[in-house]
Amino acid sequence: MKLVKSCIAMTLCSLLSVPTFAADKTSEKTQEQQDVIDFYGKLNISLQASEEKGESFNELKSNASRVGVKGKYELDHDLTAIYKLEWQVNVNDDSKDTLTARNQWVGIRGGFGELTVGRSDTTLKVSQGKFDLFNDYEADLKHLFIGENRVADSITYKSPVYKNLQLLTSYIISDDIEADDPYSIGVFFGDLNLKKTDFFLSVAHDENMPVKFKPVDSGESSRTEALANTRVTGMYKFGDLRLGAMFVDTEVVNTGKSETGFAANASYKIGKVLAKVQYQEFSGADSISVGADYKLGKNTKVYAWFTDREGNQITSNDDGIDYILATKGQYFAIGMEQKF
Structure with missing residues (x-):
């Protein structure tokens, strides 16, 4: 924020101090900064x-509202x-600490x-593209699937796109000297935003990725397990109709125990309305959601959705403690999103 304010202040000072004949040149510099x-x-x-x-209870949700700054600087050697x-901006939080770190690299x-280098979404998380029609809501894939990770100490490489093919890798430097460093790798085919192509297909895999499980009893301590995740995602757009499917396989590295799951969704655009439905299943739990978005402008929409989710839990083989994978519940929301 300070950087942006400094740029604005410098631009205003330049406009006030330079002669009129230099206005065009100043405008060019301002445009370059933008x-x-x-x-x-x-x-x-x-x-x-x-x-x-x-x-039953009512609440105001911030739904991963966020603010950020990004940029680029031309260097020598075509770099x-x-x-x-x-x-993340938690506008519904009463505490003074309302900012949470997201991608920072x-x-x-x-x-x-x-x-x-820095804090980034893993390749497996990125591999879903725009698949999740209820991202950041109660039907977000992360509530049932394991592997929606954003990690610090990450080194991420993205290859150039060649004939719609791209390779992505993430290597994470572990803080635990006794644990193997996690990594994430994936191959993408098509445009994950479905703008340059009408299709998208990805295969991604996590290895040794640490995940913390929440115990059912609040008096018990949480547990961290190293997991291996494989995810296959596909999307195709037929004009105003978009279909998607995802398959996941999750294995606990230490025990070899694995679970599989899948998700499928569809959306259809009717004028300014986007109608959507999504189903997800994993390890005995499932979730079904329906909703609609209405565009008020390029960067503004209102929406409504309903989610019915079945919960489940697992029992650790070592200590017999039950850990929560998903909470059972029914949810209905109406809201507004403003981008800037």
């Missing part, structure tokens, strides 16, 4: 009615320095591809 530095974000606020464990700093881009 091309290099991008301040962005979105606010997504909803009123949600929830029912969990037989109790470009790139960076991104993003924070710096790197280099060139003919070889792109290399970044």
Whole structure:
């Protein structure tokens, strides 16, 4: 934020201090700064009615509202320095600490591809593209599937795109000297945003990825397991109709125990309305969601959705403690999203 304010202040000072004949040149510099530095974000606020464990309650949800700054600087040898700093803004939090770190990295881009270091989504998480029609809501894939990880100490490489094919890898430096370093690798075919192509297919795999499980009894301690995840995602767009499917396989490295799951969804655009439905199943739990978005403008929409989710839990082979995978509940929300 300070960086953006400094740029604005410098631009205003330049406009006030330089002669009129230099206005065009100043305008060109200002435009160059805007091309290099991008301040962005979105606010997504909803009123949600929830029912969990037989109790009903209403709440205001922030739905991963965020703010960030990203940019690039041209370097010698046809290289470009790139960076991104993003924070989640918890507008419904009464505490003073309302910012949470999201993707934050710096790197280099060139003919070889792109290399970044810092806090990043793993390749497996990125491999879903725009598959999740209820991302950041109660039907978000992360509530049933294991593997939606954003990790620090990450070194990420993206290859150049060749005939719609791209390779992505993430290597994470572990803080545990006794554990093997996790890594994530994937192959993408098509455009994950479904803008340059009408199709997208990806295969991704995590290895030794640490995941913390929440115990059913709040008096028990949480447990961290190293997992191996494999995910296959496919999407295809037929005009205004979009279909998607995903298959996942998750294995606990230490025990070899594995679970499989799948998700399928569809959306259809009717004028300014996007109708959507999504079903997800994993390890004895399932979730079904229906909803609709209505575009009020390029960066503004209102929406409503309903989710019915069955919960489940697992028992550790070592200590006999039950750990939660998903909480059972029914949820309904109406809200608004504003991007900037």
